[in-house]
Every structure is written in structure tokens, then in C-alpha cells.
Amino acid sequence: MPTDTAMAFHAEGVTKVYADGLRANDALDLRIAPGEVFGLLGPNGAGKSTLVKQIIGLLKPTEGTLRIGEHDLVAHPEIARQLCSYLPQAQMPIDSFKAAEAIELTGRIRGGDRATVRARTDALLEALDITQWRDELGMKLSGGVKRLVGFAMATVLPGRLVILDEPTNDVDPLRRRLLWEQVRRLGDEGCAVMLVTHNVLEAEKSVDRLAVIMDGKIVAEGTPSALKAADRGQLRLQVMLSPGVETPESPEWVRHPVRVGNNLVATIDEDAASAGIDWAVGLMGQGTAEEYALGATTLEDVYIRLTGHASANGEDEA
Amino acid sequence: MTTTATLAPVSLELRTGPRHWWAGFRSMITWHLVSLRLWLVLLAVVQVLSGVGFVLGFGLFFEQIPLSVALFVSTGVPVVNLVMTGMVLGPQLVADQKASHSFDFIHSLPVPHTASAAAWYVVCLIGGLPAVAVSLAVAVWRYDGLPLAVTPDVAPALLLTAFTGTMVGLAVAHAITSPMVTRLVTQVLVFAMFAFTPILFPVEQMPAWLGAVNSALPLRHMADMVRASLTDLPFENLATSYAVVGAWGLVCAVLAVRALGRRR
Numbered sequence: 214m215p216t217d218t219a220m221a222f223h224a225e226g227v228t229k230v231y232a233d234g235l236r237a238n239d240a241l242d243l244r245i246a247p248g249e250v251f252g253l254l255g256p257n258g259a260g261k262s263t264l265v266k267q268i269i270g271l272l273k274p275t276e277g278t279l280r281i282g283e284h285d286l287v288a289h290p291e292i293a294r295q296l297c298s299y300l301p302q303a304q305m306p307i308d309s310f311k312a313a314e315a316i317e318l319t320g321r322i323r324g325g326d327r328a329t330v331r332a333r334t335d336a337l338l339e340a341l342d343i344t345q346w347r348d349e350l351g352m353k354l355s356g357g358v359k360r361l362v363g364f365a366m367a368t369v370l371p372g373r374l375v376i377l378d379e380p381t382n383d384v385d386p387l388r389r390r391l392l393w394e395q396v397r398r399l400g401d402e403g404c405a406v407m408l409v410t411h412n413v414l415e416a417e418k419s420v421d422r423l424a425v426i427m428d429g430k431i432v433a434e435g436t437p438s439a440l441k442a443a444d445r446g447q448l449r450l451q452v453m454l455s456p457g458v459e460t461p462e463s464p465e466w467v468r469h470p471v472r473v474g475n476n477l478v479a480t481i482d483e484d485a486a487s488a489g490i491d492w493a494v495g496l497m498g499q500g501t502a503e504e505y506a507l508g509a510t511t512l513e514d515v516y517i518r519l520t521g522h523a524s525a526n527g528e529d530e531a
Numbered sequence: 532m533t534t535t536a537t538l539a540p541v542s543l544e545l546r547t548g549p550r551h552w553w554a555g556f557r558s559m560i561t562w563h564l565v566s567l568r569l570w571l572v573l574l575a576v577v578q579v580l581s582g583v584g585f586v587l588g589f590g591l592f593f594e595q596i597p598l599s600v601a602l603f604v605s606t607g608v609p610v611v612n613l614v615m616t617g618m619v620l621g622p623q624l625v626a627d628q629k630a631s632h633s634f635d636f637i638h639s640l641p642v643p644h645t646a647s648a649a650a651w652y653v654v655c656l657i658g659g660l661p662a663v664a665v666s667l668a669v670a671v672w673r674y675d676g677l678p679l680a681v682t683p684d685v686a687p688a689l690l691l692t693a694f695t696g697t698m699v700g701l702a703v704a705h706a707i708t709s710p711m712v713t714r715l716v717t718q719v720l721v722f723a724m725f726a727f728t729p730i731l732f733p734v735e736q737m738p739a740w741l742g743a744v745n746s747a748l749p750l751r752h753m754a755d756m757v758r759a760s761l762t763d764l765p766f767e768n769l770a771t772s773y774a775v776v777g778a779w780g781l782v783c784a785v786l787a788v789r790a791l792g793r794r795r
């Protein structure tokens with residue numbers, strides 16, 4: 214499909230104030246071009262799903278505009294539902310559907326003809342390595358497989374904008390990789406993809422651009438390498454603390470220390486590398502730490518610096 | 532696996548008009564039917580208990596059941612069968628989906644809300660009409676000489692009864708935002724249908740004020756319509772019955788479709 218820049222997705226000044234007064238989105242501006250995979254990152258409660266639900270017409274923006282090309286998605290939710298396809302963060306209602314049946318039926322509802330939809334369903338089942346469950350009822354599927362079936366439902370006949378709200382939740386690392394490949398492919402075929410995820414390291418490999426959102430505001434936006442540019446000349450110091458110890462005081466030059474479980478992650482200047490090693494070795498000598506690692510900074514470190522949070526699955530493939 | 536097969540067939544055209552509506556309507560019938568797959572056994576049991584069960588059960592109250600009573604019960608039971616799926620099971624299903632937020636996906640499908648509601652109506656007919664046939668057949672078999680007199684009015688009577696039952700159910704499911712309240716209302720409806728509505732017994736047997744309340748509600752009129760179409764018993768205000776049931780159906784349909792399109 215030719216990339217058709219006239220059909221880019223635009224959000225301008227999108228603000229959502231819930232009935233209880235909570236400002237979940239605060240004047241968000243975004244643009245996603247056809248063919249672009251755009252990552253939306255941010256800690257729990259940042260307002261990611263709120264944004265997504267306004268695009269697909271589940272919520273109405275308090276202020277602001279959402280468009281795909283000339284189409285006003287806020288004024289015409291019925292057009293939004295045709296132009297966008299959507300994988301919600303919540304479970305899919307497919308307990309009584311067989312996996313392949315759910316995917317095919319979604320394709321038919323989205324206006325696909327039988328042959329195309331069937332071929333695409335088989336291809337997706339194969340590509341995600343879930344063919345063995347094609348005739349299994351949704352209620353019997355494991356969480357991860359159900360998620361993958363949901364992904365296939367959302368992309369069997371993708372819209373101009375494909376919205377994926379945490380597609381890799383519960384999915385094992387190998388199939389997660391297969392899923393990212395399919396996401397990449399959607400972009401290659403001209404879809405604009407909005408990808409909500411907590412998995413910073415995996416997102417880094419798959420997205421063209423990303424935005425980090427915090428308390429309803431965008432705190433950073435750009436390509437992964439542009440976002441990492443600010444961290445040039447920095448190193449990541451990771452200290453594995455002994456179970457149960459209190460987080461040790463860190464010297465001033467150890468920046469943005471964040472503890473997740475027993476893992477303490479921080480950034481230091483390249484110049485401070487040997488001081489960092491000495492500090493970590495000292496902690497090990499006191500029995501406070503068990504091991505350490507010093508390496509290049511990743512998008513994860515940028516994310517931690519911006520949000521003060523570690524990303525959800527960022528470490529579990531390391 | 533060929534590379535071409537994995538190519539995503541991106542939908543480029545905006546679809547509008549009657550053909551789009553019809554395609555959505557047809558595919559949503561399948562969607563709704565499949566959604567009910569796990570409930571099918573429960574639905575069948577409920578339909579049999581509330582249909583055949585009442586037809587046979589009433590006979591046990593009498594040593595020799597008067598044919599007029601048998602006729603009354605047998606021609607009331609179809610109403611129960613017809614509204615069971617749409618008014619009772621449907622709202623429970625939607626309440627479950629809303630409570631688990633899995634309704635979000637259904638809501639994001641590119642189908643006109645009217646097409647989705649119409650498809651659900653067809654599914655409720657599919658869930659009700661066979662039960663009506665079975666209940667009537669059992670009544671004829673059990674009660675010798677039951678003076679059934681099926682008239683052509685049976686078509687509009689059954690269709691309108693199912694329509695209004697379904698639309699009341701859709702309104703309860705969607706116009707009420709809290710799934711808990713939806714469940715509660717549904718349970719009250721079932722209870723009221725059996726205990727406080729003159730479907731299975733004549734309105735003269737309830738207190739006058741309760742009869743008056745029922746005259747403003749659709750169930751009693753549904754029973755009159757259906758009974759008139761299945762017997763040659765005289766009914767004076769059939770036109771009123773059709774008007775009341777039709778009005779309830781329309782108002783609830785409008786409420787339901789508007790609620791389906793409402794964004795918080």
C-alpha cells in the first residue's frame with residue numbers, strides 16, 4: 214500500500230477530565246504518519262488508555278481534536294470505528310468463541326471477504342505460533358494465547374490506525390518477539406500503529422518514534438536514539454542488592470537511582486566509571502550487594518530518568 | 532506460509548449505506564449467536580422449565596384441570612419463552628461483559644448500533660420461537676381437546692412481543708451504566724414477570740390497583756395479544772394492547788441505541 218500522508222493521525226490539545234474531576238489527559242498533541250509505529254509509554258495511571266479510548270470513541274474528549282486525515286473522529290465515532298482497529302487493554306469477550314472463529318468473524322465484521330479473511334487468519338495464527346489452539350474455545354485458552362488471539366482479531370483487517378493497548382501482556386518472550394514482528398509489518402504495509410506498552414526495551418527495537426506520558430502530559434517525544442542522545446556520555450550502573458537490605462545511600466554523582474525488588478539501577482558519567490565500580494565493590498564488601506554490572510545506557514534509563522519508574526517487563530529478558 | 536498471505540489487507544474504503552448496514556447486521560447475528568454458545572444449555576433448561584414446566588405443572592394443581600385454565604396457561608407461556616433471551620439472559624450477559632470491560636472491544640467494531648440491536652433481536656427470536664412451538668405442542672399433547680385456534684395474527688403478536696422484550700432488555704443493559712444495577716433490575720423483572728403480572732392467570736385475580744399498574748406495562752398486553760392470536764377468546768382492547776407494547780418497544784429501542792452510542 215502506498216503511504217498516504219494525507220491520512221496521518223493527529224491529536225491536538227486532547228484533554229480528558231473524568232466526572233470525578235481527574236485530569237487524565239492534559240492537552241496532548243501527537244501525530245502518527247501512515248507506516249509509522251508509534252510507542253506510547255508511561256507508568257500506571259499515566260493516561261495512556263484514556264487517550265486510546267477517546268480515539269476509538271469509548272470516551273469523549275473534554276477538549277481537543279482527533280483526526281485521521283480530514284476525518285474528525287470526535288464528531289464521527291462511527292467513522293473512527295471503521296478507520297481504527299483496536300486491541301483493548303481489557304480481556305476480549307471470546308470465552309465462547311474458538312480462536313480462529315473469533316479472528317475470522319472480526320474480519321468479516323470489519324468488512325473483509327471470506328477468502329481474504331480466512332487466509333489472513335491462518336497466516337496470523339501461523340506467524341504468532343498459535344495454530345495448535347485454533348479450534349480451542351476462548352475460555353480454555355491461557356492468558357497469553359488469549360492475548361495473541363486478541364492481537365490477531367485487532368489486526369486481521371487492520372484500519373488506517375491500529376491501536377494496541379499493551380498487546381504483549383502475559384505473552385511469553387518467544388511469542389512476544391513474533392508479535393513485535395507483526396507490529397513492524399503492519400507499519401511496513403502502511404498502517405499507522407499506536408502501541409501502548411510498558412516494555413521499554415522491546416519497544417525500543419520496534420517503534421519508529423515514541424512518547425513518554427506522565428500524569429496526562431507528554432514529557433518526552435522522539436525517536437529512540439534522539440531520546441537517548443541526552444544520555445550520551447553516561448553509563449548504567451546496576452547493583453544487585455542482598456535480599457532484604459535497606460537501600461544504601463548513594464553518592465551525589467550516582468543519578469536517578471531506582472530500586473525495583475533487589476535491583477538498584479542508576480546512571481553515572483563515563484568519567485565516574487571507576488568510582489562507580491569502587492562504590493559497588495564496597496557495597497559487596499559490606500554484604501549489602503551481591504553483584505553489579507556497568508554498561509551502556511538504554512532507553513530504559515531515559516524512561517527511569519523521566520518517570521522515576523522502572524518499566525514493567527524491561528528486565529525480564531536481560 | 533507465503534509472504535503474501537501475511538500481508539495485512541488494510542481496509543481503505545469508508546463503508547456506508549444500506550449494504551454496510553446489512554453486512555453488519557448479518558455478521559453480528561453470527562457474533563451474538565456464538566456469544567451465546569456457552570449459555571445454550573442454560574437457556575434450553577430455563578426455556579423448558581418456564582415453558583413445558585408451567586404447562587405441565589399447572590395441571591398438577593387440579594384433579595381435573597378445567598380446559599379454560601389449561602388454555603390460559605398454555606397461551607401465556609409463549610410470552611415467557613419469547614422474552615426470556617432478550618429481557619433476562621441478554622442483560623446479564625452484557626452486564627458481565629461491562630463489568631470485565633470486555634464490552635470495549637464489541638463497542639469498537641464498525642457496525643451501526645441499529646444493525647447490532649436488530650441482529651440481537653433476531654438472535655432472541657431464534658432463542659424463543661422453538662421454545663414457543665415446544666410449549667404449545669406439549670400443551671396440545673397433555674390436554675385433550677384444548678381449544679387452540681391459531682390465527683394469522685400469531686405472526687405480528689409473537690414478533691412484536693419478542694421485539695419489545697428484547698428492546699426492554701437492551702435498554703436495561705445499556706441505558707443503565709452500572710452493571711450491578713442492570714443485574715438487579717433483571718432479577719426483579721423475572722420475579723415480577725412470574726408473580727405480579729397477569730400472564731399465566733387472569734388479571735381479575737389480582738388486586739385492582741395491581742391490574743391498573745399492569746395496564747401501563749407491556750407484559751400483560753403481550754399476553755393478551757398472544758392469547759388472542761392463539762384462541763378464539765374475545766378481547767375488547769386488542770388495538771390498545773398492540774399500541775402499548777409497540778410504544779414500549781419503540782421507546783426502549785431509542786433509549787438502547789442512544790445509550791449504545793453514548794460516550795462518557
Ligand SMILES: Nc1ncnc2c1ncn2[C@@H]1O[C@H](COP(=O)(O)OP(=O)(O)OP(=O)(O)O)[C@@H](O)[C@H]1O
Nearest residue numbers: 231233235237255256257258259260261262263264
Ligand atoms: N472511568 C474513569 N473514571 C475516573 N477516573 C478514571 C477512569 N478511568 C481511568 N481513570 C483514572 O485516570 C487515570 C489514567 O488512567 P488510564 O487507564 O488512562 O492509565 P494508563 O496509562 O492506561 O495506566 P495503565 O498502564 O495502568 O494501564 C488514572 O488515574 C485512573 O485512575
Ligand SMILES: [Mg+2]
Nearest residue numbers: 261262263302
Ligand atoms: Mg492502560
